[in-house]
Amino acid sequence: MANLVFDESSSNRESSHGYAWWFSGNAFAKAADEDMRPAAHTFVQRMVTRPGRLTVLYFLVLVVVATTLLMLPPSTPPDETTTFSTALFTAVSALSTCGISIVNSTTHWTLFGQAVLLVSVQMGGLGVMTFASLITLAINHHMKAAQRLLTATELGTTKLSEIKGVLGVVLTVSFMIEAITFVALFPGLLKVNSGDWRKSLWESLFFAVMSYNNAGFTPDNAGLHVNSWGVGLPIMMSAFCGTLGFPVLLNLIRCGRAHQPPRRWSLHTKITLMGTFLIVALSLAWFLIVEWDNPFLFKKADVNTRMRYAMVAAVMPRSSGFDLTWVPQVSEPTKVFMSAIMFIGGGSTSTAGGIRVTTFAIILLVCRASFTGHADINAFHRRIHTQVAMAAVSITSTCLLLVFISSLSLMLASGATLTNALFDSCSAFGLGGYTVGVAREDNPAALAILAVTMIIGRLGPMTIAYSISRPRSLEAVRYPSETVVVG
Amino acid sequence: MANLVFDESSSNRESSHGYAWWFSGNAFAKAADEDMRPAAHTFVQRMVTRPGRLTVLYFLVLVVVATTLLMLPPSTPPDETTTFSTALFTAVSALSTCGISIVNSTTHWTLFGQAVLLVSVQMGGLGVMTFASLITLAINHHMKAAQRLLTATELGTTKLSEIKGVLGVVLTVSFMIEAITFVALFPGLLKVNSGDWRKSLWESLFFAVMSYNNAGFTPDNAGLHVNSWGVGLPIMMSAFCGTLGFPVLLNLIRCGRAHQPPRRWSLHTKITLMGTFLIVALSLAWFLIVEWDNPFLFKKADVNTRMRYAMVAAVMPRSSGFDLTWVPQVSEPTKVFMSAIMFIGGGSTSTAGGIRVTTFAIILLVCRASFTGHADINAFHRRIHTQVAMAAVSITSTCLLLVFISSLSLMLASGATLTNALFDSCSAFGLGGYTVGVAREDNPAALAILAVTMIIGRLGPMTIAYSISRPRSLEAVRYPSETVVVG
Ligand SMILES: [K+]
Ligand SMILES: [K+]
Numbered sequence: 001m002a003n004l005v006f007d008e009s010s011s012n013r014e015s016s017h018g019y020a021w022w023f024s025g026n027a028f029a030k031a032a033d034e035d036m037r038p039a040a041h042t043f044v045q046r047m048v049t050r051p052g053r054l055t056v057l058y059f060l061v062l063v064v065v066a067t068t069l070l071m072l073p074p075s076t077p078p079d080e081t082t083t084f085s086t087a088l089f090t091a092v093s094a095l096s097t098c099g100i101s102i103v104n105s106t107t108h109w110t111l112f113g114q115a116v117l118l119v120s121v122q123m124g125g126l127g128v129m130t131f132a133s134l135i136t137l138a139i140n141h142h143m144k145a146a147q148r149l150l151t152a153t154e155l156g157t158t159k160l161s162e163i164k165g166v167l168g169v170v171l172t173v174s175f176m177i178e179a180i181t182f183v184a185l186f187p188g189l190l191k192v193n194s195g196d197w198r199k200s201l202w203e204s205l206f207f208a209v210m211s212y213n214n215a216g217f218t219p220d221n222a223g224l225h226v227n228s229w230g231v232g233l234p235i236m237m238s239a240f241c242g243t244l245g246f247p248v249l250l251n252l253i254r255c256g257r258a259h260q261p262p263r264r265w266s267l268h269t270k271i272t273l274m275g276t277f278l279i280v281a282l283s284l285a286w287f288l289i290v291e292w293d294n295p296f297l298f299k300k301a302d303v304n305t306r307m308r309y310a311m312v313a314a315v316m317p318r319s320s321g322f323d324l325t326w327v328p329q330v331s332e333p334t335k336v337f338m339s340a341i342m343f344i345g346g347g348s349t350s351t352a353g354g355i356r357v358t359t360f361a362i363i364l365l366v367c368r369a370s371f372t373g374h375a376d377i378n379a380f381h382r383r384i385h386t387q388v389a390m391a392a393v394s395i396t397s398t399c400l401l402l403v404f405i406s407s408l409s410l411m412l413a414s415g416a417t418l419t420n421a422l423f424d425s426c427s428a429f430g431l432g433g434y435t436v437g438v439a440r441e442d443n444p445a446a447l448a449i450l451a452v453t454m455i456i457g458r459l460g461p462m463t464i465a466y467s468i469s470r471p472r473s474l475e476a477v478r479y480p481s482e483t484v485v486v487g
Numbered sequence: 488m489a490n491l492v493f494d495e496s497s498s499n500r501e502s503s504h505g506y507a508w509w510f511s512g513n514a515f516a517k518a519a520d521e522d523m524r525p526a527a528h529t530f531v532q533r534m535v536t537r538p539g540r541l542t543v544l545y546f547l548v549l550v551v552v553a554t555t556l557l558m559l560p561p562s563t564p565p566d567e568t569t570t571f572s573t574a575l576f577t578a579v580s581a582l583s584t585c586g587i588s589i590v591n592s593t594t595h596w597t598l599f600g601q602a603v604l605l606v607s608v609q610m611g612g613l614g615v616m617t618f619a620s621l622i623t624l625a626i627n628h629h630m631k632a633a634q635r636l637l638t639a640t641e642l643g644t645t646k647l648s649e650i651k652g653v654l655g656v657v658l659t660v661s662f663m664i665e666a667i668t669f670v671a672l673f674p675g676l677l678k679v680n681s682g683d684w685r686k687s688l689w690e691s692l693f694f695a696v697m698s699y700n701n702a703g704f705t706p707d708n709a710g711l712h713v714n715s716w717g718v719g720l721p722i723m724m725s726a727f728c729g730t731l732g733f734p735v736l737l738n739l740i741r742c743g744r745a746h747q748p749p750r751r752w753s754l755h756t757k758i759t760l761m762g763t764f765l766i767v768a769l770s771l772a773w774f775l776i777v778e779w780d781n782p783f784l785f786k787k788a789d790v791n792t793r794m795r796y797a798m799v800a801a802v803m804p805r806s807s808g809f810d811l812t813w814v815p816q817v818s819e820p821t822k823v824f825m826s827a828i829m830f831i832g833g834g835s836t837s838t839a840g841g842i843r844v845t846t847f848a849i850i851l852l853v854c855r856a857s858f859t860g861h862a863d864i865n866a867f868h869r870r871i872h873t874q875v876a877m878a879a880v881s882i883t884s885t886c887l888l889l890v891f892i893s894s895l896s897l898m899l900a901s902g903a904t905l906t907n908a909l910f911d912s913c914s915a916f917g918l919g920g921y922t923v924g925v926a927r928e929d930n931p932a933a934l935a936i937l938a939v940t941m942i943i944g945r946l947g948p949m950t951i952a953y954s955i956s957r958p959r960s961l962e963a964v965r966y967p968s969e970t971v972v973v974g
Binding site: 356366382461 | 623626732734753754755758777819820822823824827835836843845846849850851853854857858860863865868869870871872873875877878879880881882883884885887891894895898899904905906909948951952954955965966967968969970971972973
């Protein structure tokens with residue numbers, strides 16, 4: 001960690017390392033040396049230069065493995081059976097770190113089954129963070145290449161040294177945060193479990209992995225222990241860190257160490273934090289105003305309990321999906337509001353889903369620039385590339401269309417109301433992990449729709465961003481322009 | 488009409504007339520002469536240069552006048568009373584050519600009241616067509632000015648001669664189509680009304696105005712006479728022409744006269760027609776597949792009736808809003824589908840609403856260009872300006888946000904389900920004119936939300952397009968660019 005620093009001034013400082021845009025320092029220097037030696041691993045090398053395909057391959061293999069393991073007899077207690085659709089759905093749900101659960105995670109799975117879930121979530125989380133980071137590096141290669149008109153051999157190549165460097169950072173940061181969460185959780189869980197240290201160790205590990213990776217599976221029937229701050233607070237903090245994403249975490253760590261003021265943070269950090277803060281504040285206000293007197297949610301509860309629910313409701317729905325029990329009790333407008341929040345999701349290159357906070361913020365910035373008559377899209381005294389804005393537009397339009405089609409299909413397949421279908425679609429796409437009952441074991445069609453939505457939600461936005469940043473072939477023909485009336 | 492031609496080749500042919508982009512010919516030459524004389528009307532001149540403000544002023548004055556007239560005793564039969572909120576809502580509904588009706592238009596209004604509705608719809612329709620045309624001209628001025636770096640005095644000035652020329656075209660085309668519809672409707676209505684020619688004349692006039700202006704009010708309880716093709720077909724044709732918009736109508740008329748093949752049509756015409764065709768085909772397919780066996784809609788009806796309903800359902804919901812009776816009987820998924828169709832709406836500078844077919848098509852084209860790795864946004868061998876694409880993005884994002892807020896507010900204000908709230912919001916925003924019961928006389932809060940949504944739906948997209956095309960002040964400071972990770 002000591003050598004990992006985040007280089008936020010891409011435009012001001014140039015570096016000979018291809019990955020210098022968001023990592024810099026000598027942590028990768030050793031790995032880069034290895035590239036100098038003549039390498040024999042051509043297959044690996046070929047896959048590395050195509051992070052998009054590598055990502056899809058990684059997840060496909062893991063889905064097959066996890067489904068197989070969950071269908072094995074040791075995963076399920078003798079009195080329960082696991083159908084193929086249940087196993088597949090649970091595997092996809094765990095690997096995408098979505099966390100929608102159609103069976104009771106405590107009673108339906110044995111310790112072995114729960115361990116499969118744990119490892120799946122961990123592999124899914126590490127995988128997506130690594131690949132998203134690699135794709136971000138590749139995008140940066142592409143953008144620099146487009147700006148400098150490099151030769152074809154220099155276009156968009158990701159070196160093996162980079163993959164090792166990124167993997168090192170991802171593993172270090174992830175395990176460090178998970179370890180801190182584990183340690184912070186243990187005393188609280190020991191108290192909740194009345195001194196059963198063996199159970200507390202297992203639950204601490206389970207919660208630590210689930211919270212940082214933003215998958216909402218719980219190890220026992222008690223759910224999130226929302227009444228015990230010793231358990232709830234570390235989980236909430238860890239889940240929150242998980243939704244920020246690496247560029248933000250690294251930038252914050254670096255600026256903290258260098259005692260730099262917030263105005264020296266990178267533009268990406270500023271936009272992500274500002275967007276996250278506004279969304280959480282809006283969620284908190286919404287929940288307090290609209291749900292304050294919900295009789296299904298608060299049967300004569302005191303102000304303290306209501307505030308706790310509101311805080312969980314403000315932080316959790318964005319991606320973590322813990323504490324499932326009370327979600328179906330919220331009012332219809334709140335379901336719609338939560339759908340929108342889940343659709344926006346968390347930070348880029350994090351385990352959270354959705355179109356990402358930055359994507360949404362850039363759409364708003366494009367609108368602001370248009371209305372105020374500015375040609376430049378500015379934020380915090382920095383200009384945002386037109387290409388980034390176009391990527392944000394494409395991601396948002398495509399994902400909106402996807403969620404719309406998914407909701408309509410769910411309505412047709414299960415007869416659910418629009419509110420519930422939209423909620424479960426957004427939850428699957430945004431990897432929220434909640435469900436209001438559309439995902440049911442006895443409706444394989446709905447499960448299939450949701451599983452596809454989850455996979456697209458996991459891989460879609462970053463794949464779109466990558467495909468858009470591809471080195472563009474020069475236009476063979478440039479057509480004359482013609483005006484079209486809009487609006 | 489003889490002299491009005493549509494100049495579709497803006498980029499290839501230049502003209503000294505400011506309005507040459509979409510009209511050319513000598514019809515305006517006489518009006519232009521008047522500009523040479525020293526003009527005393529400085530107030531008029533000042534308003535003309537600001538079509539955005541002029542539009543808002545025009546509609547505000549008409550809303551006040553129409554509300555007052557509808558509240559006068561002669562408008563309502565002695566046994567009925569008209570509350571202020573009903574009068575205001577009906578006035579807004581008529582002037583925006585939306586056509587949502589909260590009272591029975593036949594029994595609640597006298598002949599005088601119906602005449603107020605008729606004139607309001609006509610004034611609203613003519614007004615929006617004229618202003619949208621003027622705004623389109625102003626946008627073109629701005630875009631040309633931005634391209635050529637003209638001096639400040641030449642920026643975005645609309646001459647009085649132009650307003651007269653545009654008004655002439657709008658009046659000529661509108662009254663011509665309305666007259667044709669009137670003549671075509673009379674025999675059918677005479678048959679339906681069993682030879683009552685006085686009633687048939689009034690109903691022909693009413694339907695002729697309502698159909699071309701896409702307002703869905705009906706003069707009698709029988710609705711659209713969907714079982715009589717002699718009535719239904721002219722109404723459907725006229726409503727369809729009304730949704731296309733002037734650039735398309737004029738371009739088609741001109742190309743038809745010059746015997747030019749479809750590939751010589753303007754890009755705007757091609758995109759509008761192609762988009763409209765696809766949307767109508769999709770609607771037809773949806774209705775036939777999803778609603779074929781709806782027991783609430785078709786009680787043992789024969790194939791012929793089902794096909795007729797499907798055709799009406801395919802053409803009408805886009806903006807016209809006739810034949811209200813069967814809408815609340817459709818299934819929930821169909822309501823959601825119709826909401827999306829109404830949100831997209833009709834053609835630009837037409838009486839239809841929505842974000843417009845061209846706006847939606849450009850969003851899809853932006854996505855296609857991004858995915859296929861093209862920097863240019865091309866369609867039909869022509870390139871679309873980045874500024875037009877940015878306008879489309881801003882219009883779509885803003886309007887989506889508006890409909891989302893409006894739906895949520897309706898849910899909170901009336902306790903409606905999301906499907907119904909979304910349907911009525913989209914109907915108000917897209918000026919569809921249908922309602923599934925959220926707009927009720929006894930809920931003034933819901934009426935107010937819908938009225939505001941209608942007004943924004945009427946004026947919003949074209950105002951956004953205009954404000955975005957404004958001559959941009961040069962950026963005082965150009966900030967350094969910095970990359971943001973999206974997706
Ligand atoms: K989750
Ligand atoms: K209408």
